[in-house]
Amino acid sequence: MKFNAEEWLERARKDFESAWLDSEIILSERPLSERYPLRGYEEGKAHPVFDTIQKLREAYLRLGFSEVINPLIVDEVHVRKQFSKEALAVLDRCYYLAGLPRPNVGISEERIRKIEKITEKNFDPDELRKILHIYKKGKIDGDDLSAEIARVLGVEDQIALKVIDEVFPEFKTLMPEPTTLTLRSHMTTGWFITLSKLSGKYPLPVKLFSIDRCFRREQSEDPTRLYTYFSASCVIMAEDVSVDDGKAVAEALLRHFGFEKFRFRKDDKRSKYYIPGTQTEVFAYHPHLENNRKYADGWIEIATFGIYSPTALAEYDIEYPVMNLGLGVERLAMVLHDYSDVREMVYGFKHIELSDLDIARKIKLKDIPLTPKGIEIASRIIQTFEENATAQGPCEFTAYRGKLFEKDVEIFVFERENAKLCGPAYANEIVVHDGNIYGIPKNEKFRNLFDEGVSTGIRYVDSFAYCAVRRIEEMVAEGRESGEVRSRVVENLSDINLKLEEGLMNYLISRGKSVDVRGPLFLGVGFRLL
Known part of the structure; x- marks a missing residue:
């Protein structure tokens, strides 16, 4: 049977719907959903x-x-x-308050002919006169007039509105009259x-x-x-x-x-x-x-x-x-x-200030695995990087060997050059402090930012692993036999598979805040069919 990549991807998405609820789910066994209330349940801002x-x-x-x-x-x-x-x-x-007067509206023979031309049917002029009279007396509200005229003429409301507009100019020229x-x-x-x-x-x-x-x-x-x-x-x-x-x-x-x-x-x-x-x-x-x-x-x-x-x-x-x-x-x-x-x-809207926690909740993963198996593989990739972070390259370590889309695959982490398996920024964590977004290591130098700010719990290695698995799933679904995903120097959030909710960047810029996530990541993940 010929392999159909679109069919495989669709099946994977459906299979994953029940397992993956939100991209805020677990990252390196530290889910935001456990650290903070779920998005949509946070308190709003009082004026x-x-x-x-x-x-x-x-x-x-x-x-x-x-x-x-x-x-x-x-x-x-x-x-x-x-x-x-x-x-x-x-x-x-x-x-002072004013109100529109109720006009005296007459129905001449000429107006009767105009109404019949618009409605394309005959009607009882006396019934229409009665409606206009009781409207004048205040027994019919203005928002009910068109419906009553439509009922008398036996037409839809839109036709009745056309009759009022084209036959009774008195309603167009009404001017407010002051009261006491x-x-x-x-x-x-x-x-x-x-x-x-x-x-x-x-x-x-x-x-x-x-x-x-x-x-x-x-x-x-x-x-x-x-x-x-x-x-x-x-x-x-x-x-x-x-x-x-x-x-x-x-x-x-x-x-x-x-x-x-x-x-x-x-x-x-x-x-x-x-x-x-x-x-x-x-x-x-x-x-x-x-x-x-x-x-x-x-x-x-x-x-x-x-x-x-x-x-x-x-x-x-x-x-x-x-x-x-x-x-x-x-x-x-x-x-x-x-x-x-x-x-x-x-x-103004100055009072609608976002707290560090509000901003942290609005930092999202760009790409996530398509399948529950992909979530498992991402966790294994993260674990393998952590266990061998200082290994000297060239080196390669298997993170997963098993089925993916009913195919036998081996997924591994690697470094081809004479360098450590993980770049210096691999464990940097996304932290929000005083409205600024930083990617920093969790060490004594930056302790105050972690203590005073809000950590998302997302490290560079975490978000990269989720992106790498997503790319591998797509390559396997497309029928490729091998491939690899690499990261190099991080310049912005998208380089580590992260994004901000729409409008947040403009909000940060308008308040003179910054996003600084720069750092050398240099991670590699590859796969091969067995």
């Missing part, structure tokens, strides 16, 4: 903002505050009630609404917190301002609440983040919804900011609190005093994660 939010939530809950969600969309009337004469200045910073609804620009706007529903109905004190988005119509985004930001805000409603409560909450909350000392200063802004003289800025000291030029001596303004004005509370029939404290999550996150530009922190 600095949401990491800070989670810690704020934990801190508030420990302080006995209950979490609520305040209204995000509020009518401008609430801003006017809370800010009185200053309302216009506040509303100037608000985003705004996106919340201050968490306070929501607190008044929430507290009005609780006042007199719940026992005092009422302690609540909310961490959610606010929206501010800034002239532009810059290093310190965004169009939308997170406010971490709390309130205490009680009969005898005071400024001292604000100080106590601020200290307890910020100690959760490592701040150690606090200063309080009257805020000159004097918002109308606070009692005059109660609006207070909170400055906190953090040790790691001492040497940071952005902050003077480690002190930074981090929060503001005050007591709500009885006049503003009366607008909502709230009869008890309320202390409100708030801080910008992004500002706190910038301090904790050492950012100077809020845009870089929120919209």
Whole structure:
């Protein structure tokens, strides 16, 4: 029977599917799958903002505050009630919401003829008028209109969309119409609404917190301002609440983040919804900011609190005093994660840093044996190299003698020149340290890199052996009677049968990291049919 190389290779692949799950499997009896969790199960990276939010939530809950969600969309009337004469200045910073109107759509004889031409069938105009009428009344949602028109016309949705596009231009010329609804620009706007529903109905004190988005119509985004930001805000409603409560909450909350000392200063802004003289800025000291030029001596303004004005509370029939404290999550996150530009922190990807372990997991074998027998042969090749590494050439040592693709083969390691069987770098190991990838020997000179970094457990002799067996399997399958695979000086990862996952090299270059795996390998593996 004529030997078919493709058929043999296909059979080998199928035979191997159940045995070979991933190229991270055993290398020199030190599998990555045992040293570290399997790829796909490692922890992801939290965004600095949401990491800070989670810690704020934990801190508030420990302080006995209950979490609520305040209204995000509020009518401008609430801003006017809370800010009185200053309302216009506040509303100037608000985003107003708008919506598309529902048009009055008529069906003339000309339009009926156009519809019949598009659909190539007759229809009941009164039924279509009915659908358009109830759409105008808001009884049909916009995303259901095409389906309802298709049902009345007895056509597919795509035909109905064509009818709307070509026959009813009213839908194309719709312009948004503004409403009096705004996106919340201050968490306070929501607190008044929430507290009005609780006042007199719940026992005092009422302690609540909310961490959610606010929206501010800034002239532009810059290093310190965004169009939308997170406010971490709390309130205490009680009969005898005071400024001292604000100080106590601020200290307890910020100690959760490592701040150690606090200063309080009257805020000159004097918002109308606070009692005059109660609006207070909170400055906190953090040790790691001492040497940071952005902050003077480690002190930074981090929060503001005050007591709500009885006049503003009366607008909502709230009869008890309320202390409100708030801080910008992004500002706190910038301090904790050492950012100077809020845009870089929120919209950038600096926080998605790969650890040495992440990088180590992304170093893969390029070629692996096709068969379970190939795995066994690779292990024997590695063992033979290790046992005879210093043997002086010319020399040859048998690593395997037996069947491969139902053929009797002998596989051996060799050195043809007057040199040692293994080159000096044969036992070099791939290690990741501080984001750099090194191929280094495991000796005292490089001990700190192994101790502080992450070793992949892959040595040059390991990855080369797997590549050599793969080449021998292919040569045997092709019908060759002998052949050899050699390695010489290693310049890059591909020279030792390794590769990086897609995008990793660009990631390393963008962060000024390097891949240095240079070294003299000089290994040889050959085979002959018996």
